[in-house]
Amino acid sequence: MALSPELPDAAQRRPVLQVVRDHGERDLAAAERAAAEFLTALGVELDRESLRDTPRRMAQAYAELLTPRPFNLTTFPNEEGYDQLVLAREIPVRSVCEHHLLPFVGVAHVAYLPGERILGLSKLARVVELFAHGPQVQERLTKQVADWLAEHLRPKGVGVVLEAEHLCMTLRGVRAAGTKTITSALHGTLREDSRSRQEFFSLVGVTP
Ligand SMILES: Nc1nc2c(ncn2[C@@H]2O[C@H](COP(=O)(O)OP(=O)(O)OP(=O)(O)O)[C@@H](O)[C@H]2O)c(=O)[nH]1
Ligand SMILES: [Zn+2]
Secondary structure, three states, X not given: OOOOOOHHHHHHHOOEEEEOOOOOOOOHHHHHHHHHHHHHHOOOOOOXXXXXXXXXXXXXXXXXXXXXXXXXXXXXXXXXXXXXXXXXXXXXXXXXXXXXXXXXXEEEXXXXXXXXXXXXXXXXXXXXXXXXXXXXXXXXXXXXXXXXXXXXXXXXXXXXXXXXXXXXXXXXXXXXXXXXXXXXXXXXXXXXXHHHHHHHHHHHOOXX
């Protein structure tokens, strides 16, 4: 997965950088034809007026869920030497599981302990969104957000907790309605120092 350009050196000169994630070519017309064939094969009759555009809507809906949105990464110098956690709680997460392509939805809590630079606050939610858009498993999504922040912001610590409901598990299959899956990924001080780790988990509201 390519994210460009690298932040640490470039950020000293130009703190706003565009973050993009590679993904394959998309062909919406082919996706629409395939959606029509798929629905027809499952016995859905598409000749009713209200269903006529469904293959197009379906193709567009999945294209939206599977295509990462680029964003500008804005960082600022940590001029005040702020040395406590910065935590964005309850960032909405919308992704699709790579096994069934059904949504999983929930919240992310993302924190970092600043080093030399602080991050524009909205960018914590942007990073979650960047990695959520694509076929995912919750464990990978959690780790990608934490690894990305550790690598590109170079903070003293990073903590990410995700709480999500997987519709493939609650609507179909085992139908375990209400089940939430919690995952976490930690870096630096938050991983190594038990007091920082506890502070993070208690701010998030999860007992480690
Ligand atoms: N670890 C992990 N598993 C996931 C995630 N999303 C979905 N799954 C699981 O992926 C598994 C796929 O298992 P399979 O046995 O191949 O699929 P299936 O027959 O549809 O399984 P059931 O859901 O049990 O009916 C299921 O257990 C899903 O619950 C995720 O984010 N992380
Ligand atoms: Zn699934």
